[in-house]
Amino acid sequence: MNGQIGDRLHVHGNVVGQADRMGEIIEVRGPEGAPPYVxxxxxxHETLVYPGPDAVIEPREQVTR
Structure with a gap:
């Protein structure tokens, strides 16, 4: 799993009734885009995250000009 600043982290709820969580990666602390992420x-809420198998990184949209 590799992320960049500005990518979205989507953590799926893994218990019935638990909502998904969405957030923006604001800092990458691992080498070459690897976790952990702030x-x-x-x-x-801001926190340090080591994403598990229930998380997906959604790349930020590229702006073309």
Whole structure:
């Protein structure tokens, strides 16, 4: 799993009734885009994340000009 600043981290809920969590990667601490990541979740909470198998990185959209 490789991420870049600005990518979105989507963590799927793994318990019935648990909502998915979405956040933006604001810092990459591993080598060459590897975890861990500092993530700012949509509720404003920032934390260090080591994503598990229930997480997906969604690349930021590339702006073409």
């Amino acid at each position: 993530v700012r979740f949509d509720d404003g």
